[in-house]
Amino acid sequence: MTVSASLPLLAGQGLPQFEAITPKQVEQDIPTLLDALNSELTALETKLEQKLVETTPLTWDELMDPLHQLGERLRWSWGVVSHLNGVCNTPELRTAHQQQQGAVVQFGNRAGQSRPIYRALEALQQNAANLDGTQCRILEAELRDMRLRGVGLEGAEQEAFNAASARQAELATTFSNHVLDATNGWSLTLTSEADLAGLPASLRELLAQAARDAGESGWRLGLDMPRVGPFLKYSQRRDLREQVYRAQVSRASTGELDNHPLIEQILQLKLEQAQRLGYANWAEVSLASKMAGSVAEVEALLDDLRAAAYPAAQQELEALAACAARHGAAEAAALKPWDVSYWAEVLRQESFDLDSEALRPWFSLDQVLQGLFGLCQRLFAIRIVAADGEAPVWHSDVRYFRVLDRASGQALAGFYLDPFSRPGSKRGGAWMDECLGRSRNPAGEAVLPVAYLICNQSPPVGDTPSLMTFDEVETLFHEFGHGLQHMLTTVERPQAAGINNVEWDAVELPSQFMENWCYDRATLMGMARHWQTGEPLPESDYQKLLAARTFMGGSATLRQVHLALTDLRLHSQWTPNCGQSPEQLRRELARTTTVLEPIPEDAFLCAFSHIFAGGYSAGYYSYKWAEVLSADAFSAFEEVGLEQEDEIVATGRRFRDTVLSLGGSRSPAEVFEAFRGRQPSSEALIRHSGLVAA
Numbered sequence: 295m296t297v298s299a300s301l302p303l304l305a306g307q308g309l310p311q312f313e314a315i316t317p318k319q320v321e322q323d324i325p326t327l328l329d330a331l332n333s334e335l336t337a338l339e340t341k342l343e344q345k346l347v348e349t350t351p352l353t354w355d356e357l358m359d360p361l362h363q364l365g366e367r368l369r370w371s372w373g374v375v376s377h378l379n380g381v382c383n384t385p386e387l388r389t390a391h392q393q394q395q396g397a398v399v400q401f402g403n404r405a406g407q408s409r410p411i412y413r414a415l416e417a418l419q420q421n422a423a424n425l426d427g428t429q430c431r432i433l434e435a436e437l438r439d440m441r442l443r444g445v446g447l448e449g450a451e452q453e454a455f456n457a458a459s460a461r462q463a464e465l466a467t468t469f470s471n472h473v474l475d476a477t478n479g480w481s482l483t484l485t486s487e488a489d490l491a492g493l494p495a496s497l498r499e500l501l502a503q504a505a506r507d508a509g510e511s512g513w514r515l516g517l518d519m520p521r522v523g524p525f526l527k528y529s530q531r532r533d534l535r536e537q538v539y540r541a542q543v544s545r546a547s548t549g550e551l552d553n554h555p556l557i558e559q560i561l562q563l564k565l566e567q568a569q570r571l572g573y574a575n576w577a578e579v580s581l582a583s584k585m586a587g588s589v590a591e592v593e594a595l596l597d598d599l600r601a602a603a604y605p606a607a608q609q610e611l612e613a614l615a616a617c618a619a620r621h622g623a624a625e626a627a628a629l630k631p632w633d634v635s636y637w638a639e640v641l642r643q644e645s646f647d648l649d650s651e652a653l654r655p656w657f658s659l660d661q662v663l664q665g666l667f668g669l670c671q672r673l674f675a676i677r678i679v680a681a682d683g684e685a686p687v688w689h690s691d692v693r694y695f696r697v698l699d700r701a702s703g704q705a706l707a708g709f710y711l712d713p714f715s716r717p718g719s720k721r722g723g724a725w726m727d728e729c730l731g732r733s734r735n736p737a738g739e740a741v742l743p744v745a746y747l748i749c750n751q752s753p754p755v756g757d758t759p760s761l762m763t764f765d766e767v768e769t770l771f772h773e774f775g776h777g778l779q780h781m782l783t784t785v786e787r788p789q790a791a792g793i794n795n796v797e798w799d800a801v802e803l804p805s806q807f808m809e810n811w812c813y814d815r816a817t818l819m820g821m822a823r824h825w826q827t828g829e830p831l832p833e834s835d836y837q838k839l840l841a842a843r844t845f846m847g848g849s850a851t852l853r854q855v856h857l858a859l860t861d862l863r864l865h866s867q868w869t870p871n872c873g874q875s876p877e878q879l880r881r882e883l884a885r886t887t888t889v890l891e892p893i894p895e896d897a898f899l900c901a902f903s904h905i906f907a908g909g910y911s912a913g914y915y916s917y918k919w920a921e922v923l924s925a926d927a928f929s930a931f932e933e934v935g936l937e938q939e940d941e942i943v944a945t946g947r948r949f950r951d952t953v954l955s956l957g958g959s960r961s962p963a964e965v966f967e968a969f970r971g972r973q974p975s976s977e978a979l980i981r982h983s984g985l986v987a988a
């Protein structure tokens with residue numbers, strides 16, 4: 295297949311011609327591409343098999359370059375389709391995407407389980423004397439991932455492995471369907487004003503709408519988060535809070551939707567799969583591709599956090615009880631789980647009432663971008679310039695920017711920013727994705743990285759610019775952190791450039807690191823200016839933002855520790871013959887990881903979709919693991935003094951030259967140590983979470 299400008303979806307390189315791509319082309323061109331890739335893969339396999347019987351050693355260029363080119367062409371073309379499906383969705387495009395997805399996954403499976411490629415990778419590794427450290431790491435990761443897909447298993451063993459993988463996928467789907475059905479299957483219709491005591495207008499409207507949709511009068515409560523979360527927070531009706539809480543924690547735990555038997559089957563299957571692959575348990579499989587070295591290492595971190603969070607969570611609960619007592623509430627003597635959100639909200643309002651809507655005028659998009667770009671230019675010695683009109687876009691809201699090296703003026707990267715929500719055609723949430731990765735094209739010319747930065751904030755209305763909530767500001771900084779790692783990479787090998795080949799539990803380092811700057815006085819006060827009057831954000835609001843960051847921090851940390859430890863123990867210690875049900879194991883852990891014991895009908899495991907139906911099994915700890923890294927990295931700046939400009943600039947430069955530059959070319963522990971001069975410590979995260987006695 296040749297590169298052709300007349301086939302925008304098959305161009306395979308350069309910035310995509312977004313507006314020229316139609317659903318019809320997706321239906322025609324993706325099968326054409328997959329046909330071509332499949333025959334090229336077959337040709338490569340044949341060539342490799344011949345090479346393997348010869349005595350001449352295999353070289354990197356003969357194996358890794360063609361393999362990368364194959365993967366890159368699919369990534370480029372399917373990446374554009376997936377991107378458009380996320381940001382310019384139409385029913386036709388969605389159908390076209392769905393129709394091709396199975397074939398795309400199938401090609402990935404075929405390449406990922408190819409014996410000739412696996413054997414060639416092994417042969418290449420045996421000649422590692424000619425390879426540099428980055429190449430060795432890329433090779434190790436390729437081999438490991440193929441092994442974890444069962445490529446090394448023989449005959450009946452591989453059949454059993456594949457059958458179990460398929461069974462696992464079915465069980466995961468059934469598990470999440472049960473959660474969904476149980477969530478949707480419960481409702482409570484409130485009929486009198488007295489039932490609504492304490493609820494804000496927005497929630498009343500949501501409940502009234504739900505009742506209208508169901509053909510009822512009154513207000514209909516359900517177990518989905520947008521309704522149950524605010525209800526537990528605001529409802530003054532303790533009896534109703536109890537009723538909804540009990541329903542919420544016992545979802546999918548009885549009758550036809552009971553997930554208990556599925557939990558045991560899923561855990562047992564994973565254990566067997568791990569053993570087929572030569573590991574003792576599933577936690578070892580999970581950790582084989584992560585930064586954390588061992589189960590013991592993860593447990594040690596979780597225990598550090600537990601020790602700091604437990605007393606803080608106890609004090610927080612006492613403060614809530616004291617607050618309830620001041621209000622003369624009967625439950626003050628013995629708060630129950632359904633009281634916690636409610637009294638936390640009362641106490642929060644009494645201590646610092648932060649109205650997130652009222653802060654919007656201080657955060658217009660232009661001001662925030664100036665603040666964000668100014669910070670990055672200062673820390674990382676780059677220059678960010680608007681380049682609207684220089685790149686094809688998929689919507690008139692989308693902006694394009696270039697990133698240059700400040701000293702040399704050399705072009706480093708580019709990025710798209712698609713900031714506003716477009717209900718109906720754009721997926722919710724925020725993300726960074728790769729448009730182009732740093733590499734060389736087939737002609738040998740350098741390709742600069744280009745990132746997609748997608749947010750979903752309020753669009754401008756009339757003469758009013760887009761005004762952001764503080765959460766939206768943090769989100770933009772977060773995604774930009776991912777973008778910086780993608781764009782400022784200096785790694786020459788595309789397989790390890792940017793975020794590629796970075797371990798999953800370390801990939802949130804740059805993003806969460808950037809969030810910290812939203813609380814830095816100079817950064818925040820520099821950008822928070824009223825869009826009409828130019829006034830700075832009042833000091834009292836800044837103090838409220840700081841207080842809100844750590845409010846109930848002990849309880850939040852302890853909950854994450856409880857979930858992470860439960861996940862880890864279920865996947866490392868539980869066996870069908872261990873004499874304990876998964877539920878009993880969780881309850882035993884709850885004695886030291888919860889302040890309020892779970893109530894008897896609490897069957898949280900039955901709705902723990904992250905680990906039983908998502909990709910987080912024996913990986914839930916990653917949230918906290920990455921936060922340790924990002925907080926500790928930020929503390930390097932705190933240590934030199936956030937007002938010490940020279941020191942800050944030097945530290946920022948070091949961050950660019952290590953974390954942002956080295957990507958997946960070295961182990962994350964090595965990269966971290968190159969920046970910090972030592973191994974990571976949980977001290978900064980504990981301090982930032984407000985868990986150190988003042």
Ligand SMILES: [Zn+2]
Binds near residue numbers: 772805
């Ligand atoms: Zn992220």
